[in-house]
Amino acid sequence: MMKGQKRTSSRGRSSNTSGEDNIISNGSKIAVNNGQCMMIVESGKVVDVCNEPGEYIYDMSTEPSIFTGGLEQGLRDMWGQMKERFTFGGDTGKDQRVYYFNMKELIGNKYGTPQEVPFKMKDPDTGQILLIRLRCFGEYSYHIVDPALFYTNVASNVADRSP
Secondary structure: OEEOOOOOOOOOOOOOOOOOOOOOOOOOEEEEOOOEEEEEEEOOEEEEEEOOOEEEEOOOOOOOOOOOOOHHHHHHHHHHHHHHHHHOOOOOOOOEEEEEEEOOOEEEEEEEOOOOEEEEEEOOOOOOEEEEEEOOEEEEEEOOOOHHHHHHHHHOOOOOEOO
């Protein structure tokens, strides 16, 4: 799992050079590579998941608008949104992040005990106590099946990359 980063041109050609790191603007393009799953998390809640390769265009249609519903309710919602932005210095009060998950099988992970593990056992026939030394080692593979479940139960918010 890795946190997505805002992409800006090194030559200063990007139009959104002063944008915040944890705010996704409407119409932003988010690239999803083959074998990846992209997840958008807003204020700690998973709001969208995409695992098809290509470009994903972010749509903020959940924001209030005076054109949805009645005019009075639309104005009330817009005023509430403006008041919230004022308290956060003009930005939205939301924390939006993009996370990418590797959906490919990760093979060749090794495990084992660094030293022998002593284990005592009583022989049922003779009644003697036997000391057995065990050592284990091997390889395993794994892959993420449900990225939303992995995010909510294992990884949560990460600064850059999770192990």
